[in-house]
Amino acid sequence: MKKMTKVSLAVVVLLVTSIIAAGTVWGSNALRKIDAVANDNIKIYYNGDLANLTDTDGSKISPVIINGRTYLPLRAMSELLGIDIEWDGTTQSIYLSTDSTPSNTGTPKPQTTPAPSTETSKPSKNKGTMDDPISIGDTFYWSAKEKYIDTNVSADYSFTLLDVKPMTIDEIKDLGFNVTSNNEKFDYVMITAKVTVSNAKVESGEVYPELAFAVDIWGTKTPSGYSVIGGTDYGFDGSLNRSFSEVVKGSDGLTKKLKAGEVGNYSYTGKAIIPLTKGEENYLVITKGYSFDYNDRFVYFRLK
Structure with missing residues (x-):
């Protein structure tokens, strides 16, 4: 089982375009325009090594700045940190998991009763x-x-x-x-x-x-x-x-x-x-x- 790396999800959750298939239909009430700037000069280091963030076609992905905050591509970061990721276009859901086996059943996963932390298991x-x-x-x-x-x-x-x-x-x-x-x-x-x-x-x-x-x-x-x-x-x-x-x-x-x-x-x-x-x-x-x-x-x- 992989251990979740302590990275703020606010940094990695926004940019999901590299995992969403073209042609997906979104509800109009879920769409909103934002002003963003890609910054090619920002370098990402992981455990002291320079990370090369790329899309599925091998093209470079740069961090994006929105309202003064820096956002990173979700799939590239998940691969870097060893986090499993799945996209369900039917339910418009993204599944992140630290388990070695993804959880793709085609339906949203309801949350069960909260339990004591298993971080040390x-x-x-x-x-x-x-x-x-x-x-x-x-x-x-x-x-x-x-x-x-x-x-x-x-x-x-x-x-x-x-x-x-x-x-x-x-x-x-x-x-x-x-x-x-x-x-x-x-x-x-x-x-x-x-x-x-x-x-x-x-x-x-x-x-x-x-x-x-x-x-x-x-x-x-x-x-x-x-x-x-x-x-x-x-x-x-x-x-x-x-x-x-x-x-x-x-x-x-x-x-x-x-x-x-x-x-x-x-x-x-x-x-x-x-x-x-x-x-x-x-x-x-x-x-x-x-x-x-x-x-x-x-x-x-x-x-x-």
């Missing part, structure tokens, strides 16, 4: 096993090909446990859930996690992405051998399930199915209620997919 050096669980803030990556109903689907995944907070029975009830288990044996936490689904594909027909590509929470396990199966990642605002559902909605508010031949890329952040065995160290357990051998199917995350 990094690929985990841990294996994700019971003996070597993933630490909070680290990211675990894997790929899977699964059978979904009557077709095969495949994708690359990542899961980052961002935050863990204790949760009371009253707080769970306030979300609309009844707690019927023996509370003398169980505690509960609310986790916040970030999930990415990249290169999502379906072999035939069409599927709802949030059903075919959802990451399953198995439950929790302890090093001493206790297990609690289950976790509630649905049914309340900000849950992982609802966050995924929001990401795959189109501008009309309806879920966009992923069809054979299309590639889906999704990123969302959400919460889940997780039961714990009291008095024990507990690890969160998720499944990579049921096509894996049983011993390689589960990924373990530290909860503290």
